Amino acid sequence: MPGLPLPDPRWADVPLALASLGLALWLTLTRRDRAAVIGFTGYGLLVGLVWVRLGSVDVALTEAALGGGLMGLLLLIAVRRLGDGTALSPPPALLTRLLVGLLCLAVTLGLAAVVLGLPSPAPSLVEAVAQHQALTELGNPVAAVLIAFRAVDTLLESVVLALAVIVLWSFGADRAWGLRPRALDIGPPSSALLLLGRLLPPVGLIVGVHLFWTGADHPGGPFQGGAVLAAMAALVWLTRLGEPPPVDDWLTRLGIVVGPLLFLVIGLSGVVVADAFLGYPEAFTKPLILLIETAKTLSIAVALALLVAGPPELPGSMSTGQPATTESRVTG
Amino acid sequence: MSLANAFTMVFVSLGALAFFASWVGLLRFPDALSRLHALSKADNLGLGLVVVGLLPQASWPFGVLKLVALWLVSVLIGGATGQMLAGVIHANAGQISDDRETRPDTGAKSAARANPETAS
Amino acid sequence: MTETQIYGVCGAGLIGIGLYGAILGRSALRRLLAFNLIGSGVFLVFGAIARRGGLAGGGASDPVPQALVITGLVVAFAATAIAVALLMRLAAVEGEDASSRAASRSTDALSPPVAASASNSAGGEEPARAGD
Amino acid sequence: MTGFLLTAGVFILLTVLLGLVSILRGPGDAVRLMAVQLLGTGGVAALLLLGSAIDLTATTDLALVLALLSGFAAVAFSVALGRAPAASSDDRHGSDPPDDSPAGD
Numbered sequence: 001m002p003g004l005p006l007p008d009p010r011w012a013d014v015p016l017a018l019a020s021l022g023l024a025l026w027l028t029l030t031r032r033d034r035a036a037v038i039g040f041t042g043y044g045l046l047v048g049l050v051w052v053r054l055g056s057v058d059v060a061l062t063e064a065a066l067g068g069g070l071m072g073l074l075l076l077i078a079v080r081r082l083g084d085g086t087a088l089s090p091p092p093a094l095l096t097r098l099l100v101g102l103l104c105l106a107v108t109l110g111l112a113a114v115v116l117g118l119p120s121p122a123p124s125l126v127e128a129v130a131q132h133q134a135l136t137e138l139g140n141p142v143a144a145v146l147i148a149f150r151a152v153d154t155l156l157e158s159v160v161l162a163l164a165v166i167v168l169w170s171f172g173a174d175r176a177w178g179l180r181p182r183a184l185d186i187g188p189p190s191s192a193l194l195l196l197g198r199l200l201p202p203v204g205l206i207v208g209v210h211l212f213w214t215g216a217d218h219p220g221g222p223f224q225g226g227a228v229l230a231a232m233a234a235l236v237w238l239t240r241l242g243e244p245p246p247v248d249d250w251l252t253r254l255g256i257v258v259g260p261l262l263f264l265v266i267g268l269s270g271v272v273v274a275d276a277f278l279g280y281p282e283a284f285t286k287p288l289i290l291l292i293e294t295a296k297t298l299s300i301a302v303a304l305a306l307l308v309a310g311p312p313e314l315p316g317s318m319s320t321g322q323p324a325t326t327e328s329r330v331t332g
Numbered sequence: 333m334s335l336a337n338a339f340t341m342v343f344v345s346l347g348a349l350a351f352f353a354s355w356v357g358l359l360r361f362p363d364a365l366s367r368l369h370a371l372s373k374a375d376n377l378g379l380g381l382v383v384v385g386l387l388p389q390a391s392w393p394f395g396v397l398k399l400v401a402l403w404l405v406s407v408l409i410g411g412a413t414g415q416m417l418a419g420v421i422h423a424n425a426g427q428i429s430d431d432r433e434t435r436p437d438t439g440a441k442s443a444a445r446a447n448p449e450t451a452s
Numbered sequence: 453m454t455e456t457q458i459y460g461v462c463g464a465g466l467i468g469i470g471l472y473g474a475i476l477g478r479s480a481l482r483r484l485l486a487f488n489l490i491g492s493g494v495f496l497v498f499g500a501i502a503r504r505g506g507l508a509g510g511g512a513s514d515p516v517p518q519a520l521v522i523t524g525l526v527v528a529f530a531a532t533a534i535a536v537a538l539l540m541r542l543a544a545v546e547g548e549d550a551s552s553r554a555a556s557r558s559t560d561a562l563s564p565p566v567a568a569s570a571s572n573s574a575g576g577e578e579p580a581r582a583g584d
Numbered sequence: 585m586t587g588f589l590l591t592a593g594v595f596i597l598l599t600v601l602l603g604l605v606s607i608l609r610g611p612g613d614a615v616r617l618m619a620v621q622l623l624g625t626g627g628v629a630a631l632l633l634l635g636s637a638i639d640l641t642a643t644t645d646l647a648l649v650l651a652l653l654s655g656f657a658a659v660a661f662s663v664a665l666g667r668a669p670a671a672s673s674d675d676r677h678g679s680d681p682p683d684d685s686p687a688g689d
Contacts, residue, residue, distance in 0.1 A: 012594050012630075013455045017462035019601045024466055024489050026608050028473035033481050034613055034664065040485050041657040042604065042620040047492055048650065049597070049627050050462075052634070053455055054499045055512035057642040061649055062522050066529045067492070068624070069653030076660035078481060078536045082543050092476050100475050108468030115460030115497060118504065125516045126509025141515035142522070150519055157523040164530035171534075171541045183540075186663050192415035193659060196408070200652070203405055207648055219642040223522050224649070231653055238663065300526070307533035310540070337585050344592045344633065348599075351626055355599045358622060364614045371618045374625050382596075382629045389589075389636045395644070399632070402648050406628065409655030413621070416662035421614050424665065 013053060020046050034079045041072035057219035058142045061211065065227035066304075073234060074308050077183055137286040139217030146221065147289050151278040155267065158260040158296055161303040165256055169247050172311035178248045183310030184237040197239025204232035212297045222259075222293050226300030233305040244309040252302065259299025263292050336388035343385030350378035364421045368414060375410030379403060456507075460500035466493030480542075484535050491528045495521050586637045593633030600626030617661045624654025 023046065027039035044067025051060035092100075129141045129149065138144045146154045172179075189197065208228035215221030236242045245252040266288055270279040280288050350373055357370025383403040390396045466489055473486025498517050505514035603622045609615075628647045635643030 012597050013458045015598055015601050017458050019604055020462060021465050021469070022608075023604060024469045028469055028477070028482070028486060028489070031478075032613075033479055035616055036482060036485055038613055038616045038620060038657070038661065040488070042623050043489075043492075045620070045623050045627055045650065045654060047496070048646075049630070050459060050496065051499060052631065052643065052646065054459055054496075054503045055506055056499065056502065056518045056521075057640075057646055059495075059499065059518055059521050059525070061646055062525050064646060064650045065653055066525055068650065069656040071488075071529060071532065072657040073660040074533055074536055075481070075485075076657070076664040078540065080664040081540055082481060089478050091478065097476060100472055104468040104472040104475075107471055108464045111464035111467060111497065112461045115464055115500060116457060118460075118501065122501070122504035122508040124505035124509035125514055126506055126511040129515050130511075141511070142518045145515045145519040146522070150516065153520065153523055157527060160527055161530055164534055167534055168537050171537045173544075183537075190416060190419060190662070192412040192419070193662070196412040196655075196659065199408055200405075203401070204652055207652060211645065211649070214645065218645070220645060221522075223526055227526075228649060228652065231656060235656075235659070238659065304526075304529070307530055311537050340585070341588060344589065347629065348592050348595050351596045351599050351629065354622065355603045358603055358615075358618060359605065364612055364618075367615055367618055371622055374622055378596075379625055379629050382592075382632060386632055386636050389585075391641075395641070398644055398648065402628070402632075402644070402651055405648070406625065406651045409651065409658075410621075410625075413655050413658035413662070417614055417617065417658060420662045420665045 016046065016050055016053065020050060033082075034076070037072070037075045037079050040075065041068060044068040044071060056142070058140075058221065058224070061219060061224040062227065065224055065231065069231050070227060070234065070304065070308055073231075073238075077186070080186070081183075135282070135285065136280075136289065138289070140215060140219065140221070142219070143215050143221050147293065148280070151263075151267065154296075155260065155263050155278070158263065158299060161300060162256050162260055165303050165306050168307060169311055172247070172313060176312045176314045178246055179312045179314065180246050181244045181306065181309035181311060182313040182315070184234060184244070184308065185240070186238070189239040194239055194241075197235055197241050201232040201236055204228055204235075208232065208297075208301070212293065215293070216290075222297040222300055226297045227304055229297070229301035230304035230308065233301070234308045237305075237309060244306065247312045252306070255302040256299055256306070259292075259296035262295040266292060340385045340388055343381050347378050347381030347385060350374060350381055354378060365418060368418055368421070372410055372414050375414075376407055379406050456500045456503045459503075460497055463493045463496030463498075463500060466490070466496060469493075480539050484532060484539070487535075488528065488532060491524075495524060589633045589637035593630040593637070596626050596633070597630040600630075613661070613665070617658060620657055621654065624650060624657075628654075 020043065023039055023043045027036040027043065030036050030039070044063065048060045048064035048068060051057070051063055126141075129145060132149070133141055133144045136144045136148045138147070208225045210225075211220040211228060212222055212225030213220075215225065233242075237244050266280075267278040270281070271277050273279075273281045354370050354374035357373065358367050361367045361370055380403055383399050386399060387396055390399055470486045470489030470491075470493055473489060474483050477483035477486050498521055499513070502514040502517035502521075503512075505517070506512050600623045603619050603626070605619075628651045631643045631647040631650065635641065635647070
């Protein structure tokens with residue numbers, strides 16, 4: 001059965017590409033911000049499907065969780081607070097539009113020419129990865145690249161995530177420091193939302209952990225699992241079943257940095273124990289990787305959820321009702 | 333084996349039909365609430381039929397469980413979001429925001445690109 | 453055309469569209485969306501190249517670009533979240549006191565590139581009401 | 585069998601892609617959001633069919649994530665449409681007043 005040549009999915013390629021392009025064009029040109037953001041969530045879903053067709057389910061998972069889910073929530077809440085299309089600048093002159101359009105067309109054509117004219121025996125690192133993959137005892141080549149072969153990138157990336165939370169928090173007003181983020185606190189939830197907030201997070205918790213765990217051998221991993229967990233935390237905060245922790249909560253701060261920190265410590269000790277920075281001693285490779293990945297999942301989940309929740313704010317600053325006083329923190 | 337395959341074919345076809353019907357409904361129904369009705373058919377019936385059809389093909393313990401869990405999640409989300417959307421539509425019934433009420437009828441395919449941007 | 457060519461060209465088109473929106477977008481939020489379009493176009497071109505490499509090497513897709521795209525997606529999300537927070541802060545400051553607008557503009561220099569260019573417009577231009 | 589499943593998946597995908605026309609047309613953001621939801625559901629179905637056809641369990645995981653998170657847009661939308669003092673817009677026709685009591689568990 002799997003030996004058949006599969007011509008059929010290709011029928012979807014051109015429609016998928018056209019739909020992505022059309023949607024992108026529409027959301028660039030449409031008048032209302034909110035309509036554009038709704039279009040953008042649909043675009044995120046589409047691109048997730050495109051990544052499946054490009055053979056990388058790992059990226060598709062990340063794109064679906066971030067682009068389709070969390071990004072939509074973030075942007076729609078932004079639209080709600082910024083107002084829908086009230087700050088539109090006047091439309092640019094026709095000549096300007098024409099010139100810029102031509103410029104963009106030139107960029108596109110140049111890039112397309114490059115893409116179509118790529119060298120024919122494509123350079124590939126598949127074999128190089130496959131050769132050394134056994135050392136990591138991981139079945140998923142992408143995970144092997146992330147955690148071992150290009151570990152520096154991954155380390156820096158998780159540091160960037162922690163830094164992003166710090167930058168975000170620093171946007172809060174001075175008086176609000178030490179308080180909770182309130183971007184997701186949008187008033188009492190409707191009964192349907194409440195039902196969703198009660199039933200979905202347990203399922204999402206299982207899915208997130210499953211994604212993380214299966215990531216060793218199948219598509220999935222800390223980023224994908226962490227994104228799902230963060231989405232569930234955001235849902236809980238949205239329904240007021242829990243509140244985001246205050247920004248001076250040391251446990252939260254520990255959660256943000258434990259991933260990069262552990263990664264860094266193990267990486268540094270690799271200088272002594274193994275023979276390089278971020279090298280793993282051969283006997284302990286798998287357990288060490290598992291340890292790092294667990295911490296990383298936790299940190300990514302906490303950081304992403306806090307990024308959606310926004311900077312700390314004073315209670316009354318958002319014209320919501322009274323702040324809920326439910327249990328103070330939610331693990332996510 | 334062939335019985336299972338026939339089962340799959342029947343149910344998956346029905347599911348695809350439900351998606352098609354739902355699409356037609358989304359396109360042709362007059363107002364937002366009846367379109368919501370059409371959408372919920374895709375959520376529950378279409379996906380449900382596809383899942384039922386795929387059950388004989390799934391690996392026994394975990395594949396089947398995953399499929400069933402997926403359908404349950406989808407029904408839960410579909411139901412809850414449908415309720416919320418209906419609430420919003422209902423609350424805004426008089427002034428559903430943005431576009432002019434360009435009661436779109438036929439020939440939608442060609443006009444799709446231009447339509448939202450006319451009359452600025 | 454193979455799927456790598458289709459999606460590669462699609463990515464190129466997305467970069468062009470995003471560039472247009474980033475230059476001529478009519479509100480700061482729209483420019484932010486446009487930046488994300490550019491990003492996703494770049495990732496798609498990268499993905500198409502990865503797919504070529506993967507097919508040449510006998511796999512589905514080259515794992516090294518995939519890993520880079522995954523980290524890139526997460527960083528792009530973080531940058532977007534920061535930009536959104538910056539926009540909200542800007543709106544709050546403007547609402548509070550119109551005279552503090554100049555002060556908020558000067559802080560743009562400190563923000564990361566995406567956020568900075570997205571917010572420049574909001575600070576610099578006079579908001580014009582869309583009539584309806 | 586494989587061919588049939590793939591064909592069905594492509595058919596559903598094309599159907600929901602055509603549904604995107606509704607995103608462009610509107611009228612109203614609610615209808616646009618419904619088109620996004622239809623895209624999410626149809627994408628889930630297409631992924632399931634694809635995964636079953638070529639024996640790839642990973643696409644089932646992806647479908648699960650997609651199903652879990654594509655509803656988020658609708659949640660965010662209903663939240664975003666609730667006007668600024670969002671207290672009462674959602675539950676006008678709902679029966680129970682939303683008391684935000686601790687809601688155990």
